[in-house]
Amino acid sequence: MEPLSVSFTTPTAEKTRELGAALGRLLHPGDFVALLGDLGAGKTEFARGMAEGCGVPPEEVASPTFALIHRYQGRLRLVHADLFRLSGEDDLYGTGYYDVRDAEQAAVVVEWADRVPSAVPEDALRIHFDAGPGEMERRLTATPTGPVSARRLQQWARDVAPLAVPAPG
Numbered sequence: 001m002e003p004l005s006v007s008f009t010t011p012t013a014e015k016t017r018e019l020g021a022a023l024g025r026l027l028h029p030g031d032f033v034a035l036l037g038d039l040g041a042g043k044t045e046f047a048r049g050m051a052e053g054c055g056v057p058p059e060e061v062a063s064p065t066f067a068l069i070h071r072y073q074g075r076l077r078l079v080h081a082d083l084f085r086l087s088g089e090d091d092l093y094g095t096g097y098y099d100v101r102d103a104e105q106a107a108v109v110v111e112w113a114d115r116v117p118s119a120v121p122e123d124a125l126r127i128h129f130d131a132g133p134g135e136m137e138r139r140l141t142a143t144p145t146g147p148v149s150a151r152r153l154q155q156w157a158r159d160v161a162p163l164a165v166p167a168p169g
C-alpha cells in the first residue's frame, strides 16, 4: 500500500511551532521524525515546537548551542540532531548518534536527515518543508514509511486538521 501523505500550510513561524507541538504531545519513545527541506524552511522552528509539546522547558530549547546532537528531557527524552554539516556516515558514527538513537528510550527528530541515509530507520515520519507561496507561508508534507509513523501521522493530522490542505500530486 502506498503511504498516504498529509500536507499542512502555516502562515507564521508560530503556527509552525504549534504544529510541531501537537506532534510532540503524541510522541512515544522510539518514534523517528525526519525533517527535510532547504535552509530556512522552518525545520528548527518545528523541532522547537516538538520539544515544547514533549514538555521540555522552553528556555532549554532556546539556548543556542553548536552541538550536532541535543538531548532534551520532558515527559520523555527527545533527541534532536542536525546533519547539515556532515559529509557522511563515518562522520556520524564519530558523534555517537547511532548509540543515542538505538540505545536510549527516546523519540528522535533529525534535520537534514537525508544527508546520511542510514541515519533514518525504516519506519520514520518524513516531513518535507517548502517555502511559499506567500513570503511567510510554509507547506509541510508528512509521509509515513511504516506502521508506527503511519499511526502517529493519523493521530497528529486529526489534532491539527484546521491547518491541513490537499497533498500535492
Ligand SMILES: Nc1ncnc2c1ncn2[C@@H]1O[C@H](COP(=O)(O)OP(=O)(O)OP(=O)(O)O)[C@@H](O)[C@H]1O
Residues within 6 Å of the ligand: 010, 011, 012, 013, 014, 016, 037, 038, 039, 040, 041, 042, 043, 044, 045, 046, 084, 111, 135, 136, 137, 138
Ligand atoms: N511559516 C513559517 N514557518 C516557519 N518559519 C517561518 C515561517 N515564516 C517565517 N519563518 C522564519 O523562517 C525561518 C526558519 O528558520 P529555521 O531555522 O526554522 O529553518 P531551518 O529549516 O531549520 O533551516 P536550516 O536548514 O538552516 O537549519 C525563521 O527565521 C522563521 O522565523
Ligand SMILES: [Mg+2]
Residues within 6 Å of the ligand: 043, 044, 045, 082, 111
Ligand atoms: Mg535548522
